[in-house]
Amino acid sequence: MMEDIKYKDFWELIKFLDHNGLLDHVIVVGSWAEYLYAQSGTLDGFISNLRTLDIDLLITNINKPSPNVNITKIMHEIGYTIDEDRISGTTKIYTPGFMEIEFLVTQRGSGIKSVLSTNLGVNAQAIRNLNILKDNCILVQVFDFNISVPLPEAYVIHKAIINKERLIKAEKDRDSIKNLLPYINKDTVLRIFEGLTKKTEESNYEFANRISRNKHPLGNHLIIRLKAQLGLESH
Template identity: 30%
Template sequence: MRKPRRIGFNTGNCCRRSGSKSNSCERLSVQNKQYDLCQNVLSRLHTAGVLRHLVLIGSWCLVVYREYFRDVGVIHAVRTRDVDFLVPQTPKFHGKVDVPELLNDLGFITGFRGQHGVMMLEHPEVMIEFLVPEHSRGSDKPKDLPQFGVNAQALRFMDIALMMIIQLPFGAIPVNVPHPAAFALHKLLIVPRRTNAEKKQKDLDSAVQVLKLLDKKGELSIAQDLLAKFPKPWRKVILKTLTDNRQGAIAEQLT
């Protein structure tokens, strides 16, 4: 297997300077640590045969999409500690891998949050959670995934990510991610539900830049076709989110 390609950041010059550039250097150093750790996690899950049954979602998708869009532009990825994996309701995994044990020596500890004990794998650089689509409302209890030794929180609208899955490399590791069109439409649907202004803006910015890059790539029609399959109330929310945020031209292209 060829050596994984590392998407790194040049910190040599900024580390010799002070002030705001020194702070930038520290942020880049953290990003490098996060990237390396995430790649180690993905590598272990891949070797154990688990990764092909998971879908990477959330802001880390933007890192993976760089390869997809490299011929049309640069995608700006603002990463968080959160690394979220979506699990189909019936993963076709017939073995048993204790994921917390698999990642234990990387420094992950198992934590729980909420009344019903949603499991998290916590590390100073990264926090891993597992999610499943919510198909019946009214219960906050996580779904047990004994084949992976974890449980998963059920969330609404996660089915969107499963509508169109593609496989892209994270370094040399094949990773399942939602097609960028599905990623963007999902973000636009949840933007109005966000109560945190910073997260709301981040989701909006991520969705818009992905849609613009799809347009440059000549693939905005994929988003249009996906949107047409959504329930009418979802379509209205997505188009209104765009028009309310000065992206009426994109909204028109999607209709």
């Protein structure tokens, strides 16, 4: 029963965003992106293993739309629960089925502010390295909705880079990477690596060397698979 509510709430949210002209301003990230890879046929043969009650939305530009929209007011009127984290100040929105909707933005520069106000009327959590996802996204079509998701290759790279920071979610992320590895494109992975800026915590060269030296937290069995996918050789 909970599974049915989970999918229903997700698609009701997508329908709400689309109806209000806001779907173009967000990218679906996290585990729901994997679900959309499978549902859209983006990765032929891929089956997602959805184990989350959170919906993560990456806002592409905090200054859009213009004029701004207060979605918290609109969503509250149609049955969503609106809350604010007392410590961080981030906006928390809960679906009727108690799924948490979290809004994220890319943290730029010195990253002094961990929470930023947006033209969507929510205070979003600012996180480093999300530019990897924002700068490498695609549109997938499911149920006549055009939804932005990260390229699967960018999704894998991002999860690998942040894995050591994920604490209790690290194992779940490693499972996601393992499931996606057979379906990602080597050339696309290398192109994204090359596009990482020098300020990115794990650049192409550093990340490749970490893998080749078997020091990446993905574990040796995943390193072997990723090395083969990238055409890397051990040193």
